[in-house]
Amino acid sequence: MSMTYDDFRKLGLAIDMTRGKPSPAQLDLSSDALVNCLRAGEFMSRDGIDCRNYGYPLGLPEAREFGADLLGVVPEQVVAAGNSSLELMHDAMAFGILHGMPDGEPWRNQSDVAFLCPVPGYDRHFAICAALGVRMIPVPLTGNGPDMDFVEAQVAADPAIKGMWCMPLYSNPTGEIYSADTIRRLASMQTAALDFRLFWDDAYRFHHLTEQKHTTLNMIEACAAVGHADRALVFASLSKITVAGAALAFVASSRRNVDWWQRYSSIRTVGPDKLNQLRHVRLLRERQTLEGLMERHRALLRPKFDAMTTTFSEILSDLPGVSWTAPQGGYFISLYSPDGLAKRTAALAADAGIAMTPAGAAFPHGVDPRDRHLRVAPTFPALDDVKRAAQGIALSLRRAFEERG
Amino acid sequence: MSMTYDDFRKLGLAIDMTRGKPSPAQLDLSSDALVNCLRAGEFMSRDGIDCRNYGYPLGLPEAREFGADLLGVVPEQVVAAGNSSLELMHDAMAFGILHGMPDGEPWRNQSDVAFLCPVPGYDRHFAICAALGVRMIPVPLTGNGPDMDFVEAQVAADPAIKGMWCMPLYSNPTGEIYSADTIRRLASMQTAALDFRLFWDDAYRFHHLTEQKHTTLNMIEACAAVGHADRALVFASLSKITVAGAALAFVASSRRNVDWWQRYSSIRTVGPDKLNQLRHVRLLRERQTLEGLMERHRALLRPKFDAMTTTFSEILSDLPGVSWTAPQGGYFISLYSPDGLAKRTAALAADAGIAMTPAGAAFPHGVDPRDRHLRVAPTFPALDDVKRAAQGIALSLRRAFEERG
Numbered sequence: 001m002s003m004t005y006d007d008f009r010k011l012g013l014a015i016d017m018t019r020g021k022p023s024p025a026q027l028d029l030s031s032d033a034l035v036n037c038l039r040a041g042e043f044m045s046r047d048g049i050d051c052r053n054y055g056y057p058l059g060l061p062e063a064r065e066f067g068a069d070l071l072g073v074v075p076e077q078v079v080a081a082g083n084s085s086l087e088l089m090h091d092a093m094a095f096g097i098l099h100g101m102p103d104g105e106p107w108r109n110q111s112d113v114a115f116l117c118p119v120p121g122y123d124r125h126f127a128i129c130a131a132l133g134v135r136m137i138p139v140p141l142t143g144n145g146p147d148m149d150f151v152e153a154q155v156a157a158d159p160a161i162k163g164m165w166c167m168p169l170y171s172n173p174t175g176e177i178y179s180a181d182t183i184r185r186l187a188s189m190q191t192a193a194l195d196f197r198l199f200w201d202d203a204y205r206f207h208h209l210t211e212q213k214h215t216t217l218n219m220i221e222a223c224a225a226v227g228h229a230d231r232a233l234v235f236a237s238l239s240k241i242t243v244a245g246a247a248l249a250f251v252a253s254s255r256r257n258v259d260w261w262q263r264y265s266s267i268r269t270v271g272p273d274k275l276n277q278l279r280h281v282r283l284l285r286e287r288q289t290l291e292g293l294m295e296r297h298r299a300l301l302r303p304k305f306d307a308m309t310t311t312f313s314e315i316l317s318d319l320p321g322v323s324w325t326a327p328q329g330g331y332f333i334s335l336y337s338p339d340g341l342a343k344r345t346a347a348l349a350a351d352a353g354i355a356m357t358p359a360g361a362a363f364p365h366g367v368d369p370r371d372r373h374l375r376v377a378p379t380f381p382a383l384d385d386v387k388r389a390a391q392g393i394a395l396s397l398r399r400a401f402e403e404r405g
Numbered sequence: 406m407s408m409t410y411d412d413f414r415k416l417g418l419a420i421d422m423t424r425g426k427p428s429p430a431q432l433d434l435s436s437d438a439l440v441n442c443l444r445a446g447e448f449m450s451r452d453g454i455d456c457r458n459y460g461y462p463l464g465l466p467e468a469r470e471f472g473a474d475l476l477g478v479v480p481e482q483v484v485a486a487g488n489s490s491l492e493l494m495h496d497a498m499a500f501g502i503l504h505g506m507p508d509g510e511p512w513r514n515q516s517d518v519a520f521l522c523p524v525p526g527y528d529r530h531f532a533i534c535a536a537l538g539v540r541m542i543p544v545p546l547t548g549n550g551p552d553m554d555f556v557e558a559q560v561a562a563d564p565a566i567k568g569m570w571c572m573p574l575y576s577n578p579t580g581e582i583y584s585a586d587t588i589r590r591l592a593s594m595q596t597a598a599l600d601f602r603l604f605w606d607d608a609y610r611f612h613h614l615t616e617q618k619h620t621t622l623n624m625i626e627a628c629a630a631v632g633h634a635d636r637a638l639v640f641a642s643l644s645k646i647t648v649a650g651a652a653l654a655f656v657a658s659s660r661r662n663v664d665w666w667q668r669y670s671s672i673r674t675v676g677p678d679k680l681n682q683l684r685h686v687r688l689l690r691e692r693q694t695l696e697g698l699m700e701r702h703r704a705l706l707r708p709k710f711d712a713m714t715t716t717f718s719e720i721l722s723d724l725p726g727v728s729w730t731a732p733q734g735g736y737f738i739s740l741y742s743p744d745g746l747a748k749r750t751a752a753l754a755a756d757a758g759i760a761m762t763p764a765g766a767a768f769p770h771g772v773d774p775r776d777r778h779l780r781v782a783p784t785f786p787a788l789d790d791v792k793r794a795a796q797g798i799a800l801s802l803r804r805a806f807e808e809r810g
Contacts, residue, residue, distance in 0.1 A: 019459070021459050022458065024455060027448075027455070027457040027458060031445075031457050032445035032446060033445075035443055035444065035445055035680075038440055039440065040436075040437035040438075040441055041437060043432075043436060050429060050432070051650065051651070052432040052436050052648040052649060052650055052651065053426055053427065053429075053432060053648075053649045053650055054426050054649045054650055055650070082487060082488065082678070083487065083674075083677070083678045084674055084675060086673065086674060086675060087673055087674050090672065090673040090674075091673070094499060094503065098499065098502065098503070098536075098537060098538075099536070127672050128673075131503075131504070131669060131672040132503060133503075239459075243458075243680065244457060244459045244675075245456065245458055245459055245460070245675070245676055245677075245678060245679050245680065246456070246457065246678040246679065246680040246681065267495065267529075267532050267533055267536040268491065268496070269488075269489055269491060269492050270489060270491060270649075270650070271650055272488070273487070273488045273651040273678065273681065274650050274651065275440075275648065275650065275651040276651065
């Protein structure tokens with residue numbers, strides 16, 4: 001006889017499935033080598049820069065070159081910064097509000113500023129908008145990226161729309177891969193706001209879960225090719241490649257946007273932590289090294305994703321209106337309940353000891369209008385816990401379904 | 406026969422006296438130990454936190470405790486952040502503009518926002534104001550801190566004045582030490598703006614140049630004692646204690662302000678680099694260790710400051726209207742020419758191979774109304790270069806004086 005929700009609840013488990021954190025085993029893949037590759041007395045960069053001292057607000061030249069290699073641009077188009085692309089995305093939006101883009105007024109000079117937000121999306125993107133007072137316009141996703149008919153109509157009509165969040169590859173949390181057609185339309189669309197920007201969060205560029213290493217079109221090239229060279233601000237990070245809390249992040253764009261970034265970020269800082277940049281370029285200097293490392297991440301992650309989707313199949317296949325993603329990369333699975341059952345499912349899971357990201361978190365202001373989306377983050381817990389959690393989540397959804405009768 | 410400006414110029418030197426950077430010898434005092442004190446596999450904090458992963462936006466608990474010990478507050482009043490207090494000061498002002506202080510509206514909602522700026526002051530403070538559109542009101546310094554009669558009259562009358570820059574100990578660039586009376590008046594003065602903040606940049610708290618380790622009154626206590634607990638935001642940094650580009654910084658204030666900081670900074674970041682925080686608390690856990698380290702900095706710095714002031718005495722003592730500071734701590738010497746000669750002196754020095762901070766840099770918008778202040782930064786060059794540079798600067802000032810006849 002198979003387990004019921006009540007059976008599961010009696011197990012008294014406590015498993016956290018809330019955040020997309022790498023597991024200790026993933027961190028073990030590089031943390032020892034990372035600290036060992038900067039030894040006492042070895043603080044000079046390739047170019048003779050004393051990385052202990054102030055300076056280089058755009059980052060160590062070799063870190064910028066490394067970022068350029070990763071992102072398919074020239075080093076002059078890359079800023080190598082400190083820990084966390086989230087900080088760079090926040091600051092880019094804050095600079096837009098406070099100072100304006102190079103081709104426009106400070107956004108704070110106008111009463112209404114809006115961003116397009118593909119949904120479900122990354123809760124921290126939306127939290128930045130909410131905190132900074134930027135109106136969010138939800139955009140449906142199609143499976144190949146945002147609904148471009150909708151996007152084109154919106155940006156053409158509304159000059160308050162200053163930008164759009166995009167996660168082109170293995171989107172958080174749907175695993176979306178933007179098609180070449182979607183990307184070309186994003187690059188070429190006519191926008192009422194002349195200082196419109198794509199906030200291109202390429203967080204999962206190297207985070208494949210299958211043998212097929214998906215790629216998306218080079219967005220900076222695509223924009224430049226149609227005369228919109230300044231349109232895309234591309235963000236990337238090594239946080240889920242080396243260590244989550246102490247890696248480095250990049251922003252890449254046109255040289256004009258890099259100059260703009262330098263103008264305002266060098267008011268804020270004398271420069272990033274160049275010792276940590278040195279550690280990273282020494283550890284990962286060859287792109288091949290990075291790709292080899294990502295294979296080892298995949299070996300740890302893939303069984304967790306498989307365990308979730310297998311369990312969902314076993315327990316939920318017969319329920320109408322229930323589906324889930326089987327992402328080919330990234331950090332999340334999206335589980336869809338019938339309309340109106342996501343919150344109840346998360347509450348039941350919590351009662352059974354499984355902490356989930358709050359239902360609705362992947363929508364602006366935390367409100368999923370259909371109350372059906374659940375984001376599941378299987379990366380951090382050990383595989384056995386992931387299996388248990390998948391069971392608990394599936395049984396919670398099943399119970400929610402049955403309750404409604 | 407003593408050397409003339411022309412003789413000096415013929416030496417064809419090139420010495421950079423522009424920025425307050427620590428010398429390689431100072432960085433050598435701790436950099437090896439700093440990297441060695443975090444070894445492979447030793448990534449858990451005292452409290453069992455895996456410092457490689459995300460989290461702890463207010464910093465590692467033991468780093469906050471260390472900051473609290475240094476700053477004379479409780480850990481709940483301290484945020485331990487990443488590299489550079491400049492970033493914290495910038496963000497505090499940006500948060501004021503974008504979000505407002507806990508007791509007020511966002512500053513961007515009002516047409517005029519002003520800060521009091523003791524002059525000469527730190528050019529990067531003024532650059533933040535200029536970039537963010539904050540009006541700067543220069544305040545004279547008295548030798549015991551800002552002219553408090555002037556300050557009290559200004560803040561009482563003008564609700565646009567939302568804050569004031571203060572460097573209480575060994576101010577950049579005058580070496581000012583704020584008296585207890587000054588500090589008590591700053592804490593207790595009535596301000597027309599109810600959300601007024603002192604931006605208390607305690608950059609040189611441990612940077613003594615003499616055997617007398619000066620201290621200033623605990624500003625957070627002084628404010629709390631008169632019912633203005635939220636008035637002071639205290640900034641401090643380990644950048645000139647360990648390594649300039651890769652240390653950590655603190656902000657300390659009331660718990661209410663710390664909550665405010667957390668609310669907005671955790672929109673921006675998932676947390677600081679905790680591995681680097683761990684390095685620092687392991688290296689400096691005892692405050693005595695830090696103070697011992699500062700003695701070794703002093704041993705390197707004091708001869709440079711002495712060389713400058715001795716040379717100024719030898720070459721400039723007979724010139725009317727010329728004076729200089731002999732600071733008891735900090736990173737700078739202020740050299741005063743007769744009115745109208747500072748720019749000319751810097752230009753002559755540049756011609757003779759001595760790069761100086763631009764004359765006027767220590768004033769809002771770079772304009773010294775009397776054109777008489779020069780900031781000299783003797784910390785970075787080797788002692789022989791400092792001696793040469795002092796000679797070159799003094800001979801340049803002498804030449805400027807003679808040119809005017």
